[in-house]
Amino acid sequence: xxxxxxxxxxxxxxxxxxxxxxxxxxxxxxxxxxxxxxxxxxxxxxxxxxxxxxxxxxxxxxxxxxxxxxxxxxxxxxxxxxxxxxxxxxxxxxxxxxxxxxxxxxxxxxxxxxxxxxxxxxxxxxxxxxxxxxxxxxxxxxxxxxxxxxxxxxxxxxxxxxxxxxxxxxxxxxxxxxxxxxxxxxxxxxxxxxxxxxxxxxxxxxxxxxxxxxxxxxxxxxxxxxxxxxxxxxxxxxxxxxxxxxxxxxxxxxxxxxxxxxxxxxxxxxxxxxxxxxxxxxxxxx
Numbered sequence: 584x585x586x587x588x589x590x591x592x593x594x595x596x597x598x599x600x601x602x603x604x605x606x607x608x609x610x611x612x613x614x615x616x617x618x619x620x621x622x623x624x625x626x627x628x629x630x631x632x633x634x635x636x637x638x639x640x641x642x643x644x645x646x647x648x649x650x651x652x653x654x655x656x657x658x659x660x661x662x663x664x665x666x667x668x669x670x671x672x673x674x675x676x677x678x679x680x681x682x683x684x685x686x687x688x689x690x691x692x693x694x695x696x697x698x699x700x701x702x703x704x705x706x707x708x709x710x711x712x713x714x715x716x717x718x719x720x721x722x723x724x725x726x727x728x729x730x731x732x733x734x735x736x737x738x739x740x741x742x743x744x745x746x747x748x749x750x751x752x753x754x755x756x757x758x759x760x761x762x763x764x765x766x767x768x769x770x771x772x773x774x775x776x777x778x779x780x781x782x783x784x785x786x787x788x789x790x791x792x793x794x795x796x797x798x799x800x801x802x803x804x805x806x807x808x809x810x811x812x813x814x815x816x817x818x819x820x821x822x823x824x825x826x827x828x829x830x831x832x833x834x835x836x837x838x839x840x841x842x843x844x845x846x847x848x849x850x851x852x853x854x855x856x857x858x859x860x861x862x863x864x865x866x867x868x869x
Contacts, residue, residue, distance in 0.1 A: 625838035632833045647838035657839065659813065660820040665846070667729050667816060668797040671736040675793045676786055678737070679744035684774055686745070687752030688760070698749060704742040709802050712738070720807055727811035735803050740793040751785040752778065787857035795847055817843050 624632055626643040651657055686698050716735050717726075725731045755778060763773040779786070801818040808814040815823075821843070824836045 671797040683748030731807035
């Protein structure tokens with residue numbers, strides 16, 4: 584009887600494990616198949632794409648990528664996106680870490696009101712503040728330049744950064760800060776040399792998410808660089824892609840999206856350990 588019970592239990596565990604992996608494979612196929620199809624299209628010509636829909640290219644070609652990398656306008660938009668996203672991340676991390684330290688470690692009246700006000704800023708859609716930002720950018724004489732994007736992008740990356748980093752600063756033991764002060768460190772030295780390195784996983788995670796948001800942002804980039812093509816970023820360039828002599832430039836546009844995805848993918852692979860630490864920090868206490 585016991586053997587029969589154990590056998591049924593083992594069979595049930597195997598069945599449950601098999602159903603779990605079947606579900607994982609189904610989700611993976613559902614989420615990854617569009618990307619594989621996009622990569623397949625990028626190795627085909629526009630004429631081949633219009634003839635028939637196939638998941639594997641019948642005659643792979645690098646023509647789309649050759650055209651992209653030889654296009655100085657497209658490469659300039661890549662450079663603009665990289666500069667704008669990098670500056671946005673630096674501003675978000677520098678300002679956000681100082682603000683998060685104050686909100687997470689310093690006790691003052693109205694602290695929670697400020698914290699929830701910062702969180703509430705993420706609830707407004709970009710379109711709702713676009714007209715106000717347009718007036719400010721125009722008054723500052725930075726309309727039509729990448730400076731307009733560097734000025735406006737922290738508006739939607741900084742609140743998230745502050746909120747996430749605040750929870751990390753709150754979770755650090757107070758004894759660490761007290762020991763540093765006893766050893767003669769100034770409050771700034773304690774913050775910069777001790778607390779900031781301890782929050783490195785959170786900094787990497789929030790910085791990468793801020794980079795992705797700035798890299799993929801379209802509405803502000805289109806609005807504030809409409810009059811100056813030299814200041815446009817990659818999302819705007821792809822949306823305005825005219826192709827290379829084809830009426831419907833599907834393949835070369837898909838190739839551009841694949842190229843744009845590569846930098847983000849590389850960053851995720853490089854910092855994947857830090858990202859996992861940042862996402863799982865605080866899940867286990869003790």
